[in-house]
Amino acid sequence: PRPWYRTAPRRRLLRRLPESRSARALVVLCAALLAAAAIAALAWLWYGTPYPQSDPDRIAVRLKDQAQRAYDEAALPGRPEVELGRVETGTCYYRGLRGLAHIDEGRSDVRSFDLEWQVRAVPEDVARSGLQRMRARLEREGWTLVDTGVDRPGFRFRNPAGEDDVQQVEHVDARWYRETGTYTVSAYAGCGKLPDGFYEYTWPERDWAPAAVPGEPVTPPAARSATRR
Structure with missing residues (x-):
């Protein structure tokens, strides 16, 4: 054919x-x-999964808001100055199999953010009242309790909105240490990719101090004598 x-x-x-x-x-x-x-x-x-882009200025505003609200809820006598009171960045690590080639090596272009403040010599009754007010407010706002103090009064709350949004505060932590009377609060935001040109040490939003109540001066606690009277 x-x-x-x-x-x-x-x-x-x-x-x-x-x-x-x-x-x-x-x-x-x-x-x-x-x-x-x-x-x-x-x-x-x-x-691995890429880190989301972060906005340090927006994150700083939210961290400072949590710090200020916690300070107001503490109602410390005389509204003393705080120690620390600075937005710091934290280490974030490589993801995926690439992390095996960079074990314990942080990324310079990806950072977390944390703001911590503390005041020493806070009486126990004042500390417990402040912690109760802060805890009640976080519960009303829908935060999730993830840890309570076992050997010291305090707690940690996680923000449900912070799980999927790096711009949100992820968790807050508050403790009172009986040995020194130190009342400490920290607010944390998760890892995100830094914008180009960001430099932590010249960042204008880095520092924080509690706002003074109108008409009431901010005064540090009186110095204690080193010798017994």
Whole structure:
């Protein structure tokens, strides 16, 4: 028998040729898509889930808001000055299999944020009352209790809104240490990718001090004598 291309009508031949070219193009396209998917999967395994972009100024505002509210709820006599009171950045690590090549090595372009303040020589009754007011407010706002003080009064609350939003405060922690009477509060925001040009030590939003109540001066606690009277 004669080959089909010699006996088939010209119209049928012209119809089959484009179909074969379309099939080849489809195969090439599928192969390209599979290759791209494989490359993306390997990249994800190596780099891990990318860190979200952070906005340090917005984060600082929210950390300072939590610090100020906790300070007001503490109702410390004389509204003393605080120790620390500075937004600091923390270490964040490489994700994915790439982390195996950078064990215990932090990333310079990804940081967390934390604001901690403390006041010493706070009486126990004052500390417990302040902690109760702070805890009641966090519970009203829907925060989740994740830890309570076992050997010292205090707690840690997690913000449900902070789990998926790096711009939010992720958790707050408040403690009172009986040995020194130290009342301490910290607010933490999770790891995020820093914007280009961010430099922590010249960052204008870095420092914080509690706001004074109108008409009431902010005074430090009276110095204690080193000798007994």
